[in-house]
Amino acid sequence: GEDVEQSLFLSVxxxxxSVINCTYTDSSSTYLYWYKQEPGAGLQxxxxxxxxxxxxxxQRLTVLLNKKDKHLSLRIADTQTGxxxxxxxAEREGYSSASKIIFGSGTRLSIRP
Amino acid sequence: xxxxxxxxxxxxMGMTNKKSLKCEQHxxxxxxxxxxxSAKKPLELMFVYSLEERVENNSVPSRFSPECPNSSHLFLxxxxxQPEDSALYLCASSQASQGGELFFGExxxxxxx
Numbered sequence: 001g002e003d004v005e006q007s008l009f010l011s012v013x014x015x016x017x018s019v020i021n022c023t024y025t026d027s028s029s030t031y032l033y034w035y036k037q038e039p040g041a042g043l044q045x046x047x048x049x050x051x052x053x054x055x056x057x058x059q060r061l062t063v064l065l066n067k068k069d070k071h072l073s074l075r076i077a078d079t080q081t082g083x084x085x086x087x088x089x090a091e092r093e094g095y096s097s098a099s100k101i102i103f104g105s106g107t108r109l110s111i112r113p
Numbered sequence: 114x115x116x117x118x119x120x121x122x123x124x125x126m127g128m129t130n131k132k133s134l135k136c137e138q139h140x141x142x143x144x145x146x147x148x149x150x151s152a153k154k155p156l157e158l159m160f161v162y163s164l165e166e167r168v169e170n171n172s173v174p175s176r177f178s179p180e181c182p183n184s185s186h187l188f189l190x191x192x193x194x195q196p197e198d199s200a201l202y203l204c205a206s207s208q209a210s211q212g213g214e215l216f217f218g219e220x221x222x223x224x225x226x
Binding site: 043 | 117119146148153154155156158161163169203205207213214215216217218219220
């Protein structure tokens with residue numbers, strides 16, 4: 001079946017940039033997403049990118065997509081303590097309203113002072 | 114009102130109980146989803162409803178029974194669960210024409226004794 005993989009942990013110093021990486025196997029992905037989950041909460045959409053784009057920037061967030069290598073990354077500039085959370089990469093198969101969205105296991109981002 | 118509301122937020126039940134989880138979305142979306150989130154595992158897609166019809170049943174045991182009476186409401190009926198069913202159950206909704214991203218509720222934390 002389709003698979004989405006992420007490293008489990010990332011630790012960065014406050015003020016530095018964080019880069020969270022993700023790889024996926026589905027060659028028919030239409031959209032790719034980044035979600036953030038804080039303790040005790042549901043998943044919050046951060047940003048998404050259409051599969052025919054290679055970059056999207058939204059304030060401190062930059063998403064890079066390498067479709068050939070099936071690699072997606074999320075860069076958070078000037079990382080703050082409030083960015084501590086689990087970050088999930090996800091990909092959608094197809095365009096219908098019921099298309100499957102497959103999630104990675106999540107990367108836990110911790111911030112060092 | 115928040116976009117996707119789940120009740121109850123916490124539920125403790127015995128293995129012989131029958132209970133239900135409820136999800137309501139106020140976003141006008143046409144698809145709704147149940148996901149299961151267990152510790153150290155990726156989010157597992159359980160069910161997808163599109164226009165109130167079930168279009169995905171991801172090999173979920175029959176002790177979980179979904180119901181979608183209209184496009185705004187989704188239920189997960191629980192019966193004779195096992196302790197390994199303890200998890201965070203997340204409801205989400207989406208509308209494909211808007212990028213197809215999922216909007217999640219805060220989740221229902223289920224503990225089966």
